[in-house]
Amino acid sequence: MAKQAITVVGLGQCSIDILGGLTQYPPVDSKCDLDTVLIQGGGPVATALVTLARLGVASAFVGRIGGDDFGRRIGRGLEDEGVDCRHLLVDDAAGSQFAFIAVEQGSGHRTIFCHRGSCRPLSVEELPTELIRSSRLLHLDGSHLDAALAAARQAKGNGVITVLDGGSWRPGIEELLPLIDHLVVSARFAEHLLPGRPVREALPLLLAYGCRAATVTDGEAGSHTLSRAGKGFHQSAFAVKSVDTTGCGDVFHGGYLYGLLQNWSLRRTVRFAAACAAIKATALGGRTAIPTLTEVEALLAAGEGNTRLFRCW
Secondary structure (H helix, E strand, O other): OOOOOOOEEEEOOOEEEEEEEEOOOOOOOOOOOOOEEEEEEEOHHHHHHHHHHHOOOOEEEEEEEEOOHHHHHHHHHHHHOOOEEEEEEEEOOOOOOEEEEEEEOOOOOEEEEEEOOOOOOOOHHHOOHHHHHHOOEEEEOOOOHHHHHHHHHHHHOOOOEEEEEEOOOOOOHHHHHHHOOEEEEEHHHHHHHOOOOOHHHHHHHHHOOOOOEEEEEOHHHOEEEEEOOOOEEEEOOOOOOOOOOOOHHHHHHHHHHHHHHOOOOHHHHHHHHHHHHHHHOOOOOOOOOOOOHHHHHHHHHOOOOOEEEEOOO
């Protein structure tokens, strides 16, 4: 069977997540048993590409890992999902990024302890320029900033749609924002622009950077979206039994990318993304329950996850 052409290139972080399920988060200087332990790959862009793979989309990851066991696990995890890793570079003497995530059973809330590793950032010279130019979408998370800026410029110059996962406000991110077509950011990112204000009020500020559409995700509160055409809407979260919210935002981005590839309306795209994230939340781990297209369509057919228009201000 012929290999699918790469339609999405993702450049960003990848890590190993060590997840532990516990009944209740312990106080300082105490000890508690972990009911469940799971080790699997993570990272914003990497997990978004795994989401696309399970939805049947061919993608390639551009990044760097260390030459340690964590790095080997990261690479295998992506390859096993069908993500193209020819441009996942290795720093033999460096340590890979990893996180320990304590997940409170019953609520699905988690606390993340992250170590960034010691890998060098990607350089501009290491970018797969032709692959980026021939793709349909470029997905970024703001890491490897110099390379991300160059990749975004290459994409914009060749009609490739750019998408940013804005998990947190990073130094230098303002230089990247004008190169992004679709900003999909967390409530924490939005709060940096308007501290103490409702997160949806940051949407016009995000649009001012030049994107076509901006979305702020806000966990159980759903998401808020505003397009350049001035149409705003709130997407409610789907009602599921939440086991672990790790990776929900990353999977939301994967669903959003899928909707862009289908040329769907913005409202349909965001609702689809919300359904992907909801299903992911039903199991421990950022990738365990990432859904197939059939599973997403079944949840959407149930009729939940309504959208509600709001006035622009």
